[in-house]
Each structure stands twice: as structure tokens, then as C-alpha cells.
Amino acid sequence: MQQIQHRLDEVLARLPQGVKLIAVSKFHPAAQLQQAYDAGQRRFGESRADELAAKAAALPADIEWHFIGHLQTNKVRRVAGCASMIESVDSERLLRLISAEALRAGRTIDVLLQVHVAAEESKTGFLPDELLRCAADCAALPAVKIRGIMGMATNTDDSGRIMADFKAIAATGSKLRELIPDATEVSMGMSGDWPLAVACGATMVRIGSAIFGERTPGI
Numbered sequence: 001m002q003q004i005q006h007r008l009d010e011v012l013a014r015l016p017q018g019v020k021l022i023a024v025s026k027f028h029p030a031a032q033l034q035q036a037y038d039a040g041q042r043r044f045g046e047s048r049a050d051e052l053a054a055k056a057a058a059l060p061a062d063i064e065w066h067f068i069g070h071l072q073t074n075k076v077r078r079v080a081g082c083a084s085m086i087e088s089v090d091s092e093r094l095l096r097l098i099s100a101e102a103l104r105a106g107r108t109i110d111v112l113l114q115v116h117v118a119a120e121e122s123k124t125g126f127l128p129d130e131l132l133r134c135a136a137d138c139a140a141l142p143a144v145k146i147r148g149i150m151g152m153a154t155n156t157d158d159s160g161r162i163m164a165d166f167k168a169i170a171a172t173g174s175k176l177r178e179l180i181p182d183a184t185e186v187s188m189g190m191s192g193d194w195p196l197a198v199a200c201g202a203t204m205v206r207i208g209s210a211i212f213g214e215r216t217p218g219i
């Protein structure tokens, strides 16, 4: 118990005021999230729809759930029922579907558009120009609010490359804000690179293993 609280406090002590911490709890059991909750954490990030729905049902109702994984269209309804924010919107089709499902559920969902800047092919997201085009086309959708941008840096030890990626994400975020003034959030930075992300303008960091320890996929 003390370990999660201790790690959380360590992160919070280094995180500047005003930068939001999303505690990424994917693959960790609900009891561990409860420990972070008891230590005061209210924002959690999950990357699988079924896991999010199960944890949302089991844990306190005032948790703000952020969906951060690749969202398949057949899982949108499930996620739209419990997420406060979907950070990983990577296509216009997905965005329109989220709006339709949110409308159906009588809710409005905050979303971030995910931009792809990292070197890895495997990472998902819009190219910067596509992202801006989607934002312009979809700014008036009824049940979603575009609140900013999300991205990941290349998985590398080269801090120059990581910085360049974070700056590219933040720059796309600035252009997005010219289209949608409310789109102020810049979600970037994970356990291994978040201080660099904050230095490059992150307003939200997504930190998992530095709080909950190593993940064991499949539990």
C-alpha cells in the first residue's frame, strides 16, 4: 500500500502545478487503483474497453476515467458509457461514432485527437495535417468536445529525438487551438520521459509503471 502512495507522492512532488496526472492503471487490479484513490488520485487511464468498464463499475463514482488505447469501433458504446475523456481518437470515423454513442447515452464526452509523430510505424494517430482537417470538419459535432491533442514520443534513449517529438506534438496542439480555442490540453509524457514532456508544454502526463510498477499483460 505504502509503495503506491509513495511513488505517487514522488511524481506529484516533481510535477508542476497545473499539469494533470493521469495514473495509467491498465493491467493492474482494482485493489491497486483503490490504493491510489485512497492516496487522493482521481484521474486514471485505461487502454482496454472491457477492463475500463469493469473497473469503473467496481471503483468509486467520482473517478475521472481516461481512455488512452486504440479504440475499436465495436467497443465505442462501452467506453462512451463510462469515460470522461477519450484521449486516443485517431480517425474521423471514430470521432463521429463517439459523438453518436455519446448522444445516445445523453452525455457529452471530452476527446483528444491523437497525433502520430514517433518513428515507429506501429503507433497510431493522425498525421498533423490530417488531424487539423478532421478538427475543422468535426468541430460542430453535437456530443463530443475536442479538448486538445495527445501523442507519444519515439521509444528511444535519444533525448534529442524525444524532445523533437514532444515539440512537434505541442506545435500541432497550437495549430489546433487556432481552430478550436477550447482545445488547450496537450497530453504527452509517460514514466520514462514525462519531465521532458513537461518542459515541452505538456498539460497532462500519463504515468503508469512509475506509480504501479511493472505490468503483467494478460491478467
Ligand SMILES: *Cc1c(COP(=O)(O)O)cnc(C)c1O
Binding pocket: 024, 026, 047, 068, 069, 189, 190, 191, 192, 206, 207, 208, 209, 210
Ligand atoms: C501504457 C501507456 C502509458 C503509460 O506508460 P508507462 O511507461 O507505464 O508510464 C501512457 N500512455 C499510453 C497511451 C499508454 O498506453
